[in-house]
Amino acid sequence: MAACGRLLLSVNALRRLPCNLHDLHPGNGGFAAANTLRHLRVVQFVSRMASGDSQAPVSLKQTMQLPTGDSFEVAAASGLSESEFRIAIDSTLFKQWLKNMQSKRGILSDGNMHLRRVEVQGIDMFGDRIGFLKFRAEVLDSLTGVKAPGIVFARGPSVAVLILLESVGKTYAVLTEQVRVPVGKLILELPAGMVDDGGGDIVGTAVREVEEEIGISLNVRDMVDLTAFLDSATDCRVFPSPGGCDEELNLFLYKAHVNEEIIRSLQGKEMGLRDHGELIKVHVVPYDELWRMTADAKALAAIAIYEMAKRDGLLPQSSA
Template identity: 35%
Template sequence: MDPTCDISFAPGMDPAMHARVLAAPHFRRWHEGMRARFTLRHVMVRDAVAFGPTRMGFILVEADALHDGQPVPGLALLRGDSVSVLLVLKCPGYPDRTILTCEARVPIARPDLLALPAGMLDGGAFESTALRELSEEVGADLRVHERDLVALTQVWLSPGGCDEAIGLYFAELHIDEPLARRLANRQTGLASEHEHIRLHVIDLDHLPHIGMTDAKTLLSWHLYHARQ
């Protein structure tokens, strides 16, 4: 039996997107999980957005599904998993510091969200994605290796509406003060993805007091301190 026989696409969706949705790793993982853990009667793919010719982005689905014979809410935004890194900068004569990115976030209508460096997996592993994002968002002169990354936890961010799980890591790095000064207020990001990022270097103990931020930033800080 075709495992995709219970899937249809909303009228008006670009037919060229159908195969890309069905092949997307985050869609396949979600669909297999639904078939394994629910009575899945049907999935309607309402819309999908691709990020370039090879990268599938957001997929909006509506599942007709039962659990213990009862219908469950079925609307979900599928976007795949992500990773973030709490960088703990250790420099002689200074308190521990960390690096935050400041960038625009349209979903919350904020042009200046302070948060930890992070990025989407796009089919890669947590560790390799973390290193890639740090290079893009912080800079290659801050040398972070896979052996430096320590896992804190993995959590779902908004399981009532989105499939995204995030792997939280930290890395303790011994640096000199000239590098710390070069990092402060550095502008980074990929212009091809319309990323315009400014780095903030702050005392680690000041992180809970930066104002409203996202869950990964506060949770990483608390989990890191719980390990000390």
Template identity: 40%
Template sequence: MSTFTLPKSKPEVPVNLTSDLNKNQLLSFPAFKTWINTLQHSLDTQKNKSHTFHSAPYKLRKIDIQAVDYFGGERIGFIKLKAEISNDKGEKLPGSVFLRGGSVGMMLILQPDDVPANTEDEKHVILTLQPRIPAGSLALAELPAGMLDDSGTFSGGAAKEIEEETGLKIPAEKLINMTELALPKSSSDDEEQLQQGVYPSAGGCDEFVPLFLWQNRIPREQMKEWQGKLTGLRDHGEKITLMLCPLGKLWRVGGRDAKVLAGWALYEGLRKEGRI
């Protein structure tokens, strides 16, 4: 184990590392950089006299790295840490954190092109069914999720399956960031600068998920063909199966997935306000 002082920390914050992680690796890990910058800014907002904690502000005292998971041998995937945060009265805040960084959720809506435009009639949403071992599931229904790569294109296992099984390529320029529309970014230093995404489990994980919308009208026969094709993929041993879910039933069919419920709520709220 080794210890270093977190740069630009006041009071100075010691960081205790595990034997398989060094200072440069931690400080260059995108999820850690985003988390620590966001936290430090939030702690700074306590200087405002109107802040709830102004009279007894909390401070970051120490960070203990507890475990690291690597992807492909060298790339950091996840970090488990404990942050000690307390005020001068000795009152502490829970500080166990699972760092994994942000991801992207996609609400992909298809509608037959023979129904009237600008209606909700016969809209269907593409869902994925795939193993999620942390949930103890081999077929959890979810909104497709992945990352936006360096070119701004939606990428990942779900995107690959969608393209392979339907031929649909999701163009970045056609994406509507529903989270950004619903949650405008704060412009004041006195306010917290949280990420523009939904936090599925903020009590223990830093993950934030911007939710994007993409809608397309396609021939009815093509939709029928895809519905039969996609729902039959499980027979071929696919790890990710796609399904078309009627929009009106989305909240029930995908009700165990936070991305589904958040996406559905954002879509309905923005639609009623006439913003999408």
């Protein structure tokens, strides 16, 4: 663009010349003036190109309609490709978020709030399926127009399992130590994982995650859904970070009697799907010390629900 700047200076200089068109004749020294005129035409063309007269990229957006008849705009942020935009708005993550908004206890259910616009900002693919979706929603109070905080990191449902192993009169909890880059720390936490796109088999996902992260097989029939003890108003889910993330968590309990050899074989065991970036070490800790040893919200929530359910006699006899 430096060349354009030099050309524009030539135009300014040309404008100061006392030159008429009839002077542009070779006999009147018009060759120089004629060359300058051609220079002007080139400069005017380059100047138009530099000033933004060229066609701008077409913005990606569309209008979507809710069952109530209300409509809102969905647009792609700068840098998002058309294919990424289509994947985002067609994803289960986005559709489930809209469904939650319109559910019985959803934000839009009573008409006091309305959705005006959604800006899709990015996606992360896990193979051929969408893993994470980032967008900003403009949700306003219908009466005052005040906007609610609307930055959303969508990742969908997940599961975690509180595994309690009884051996020689003591109860142990099984944890995983994992690298958690977002917090910059190694975290002791319950075995956990994301539920496949579309909901999938939640109990089956929990069992599979334990096999992958711990290396032991669980009997599905012995799994106890701790979140099922919550009031129906909660949708029997735990929301770890609803201020920014849509994740809804199912917590399960698994109890078993094992010999000391099992406890020793699990301690320090290295597990995880290495080709998926899972660097996991297994830890077995006394259950009565667990609440002090972990900063994992999944573990602390599972302990709280388990202890309250046990107090109220809600657990199956085999898991009490």
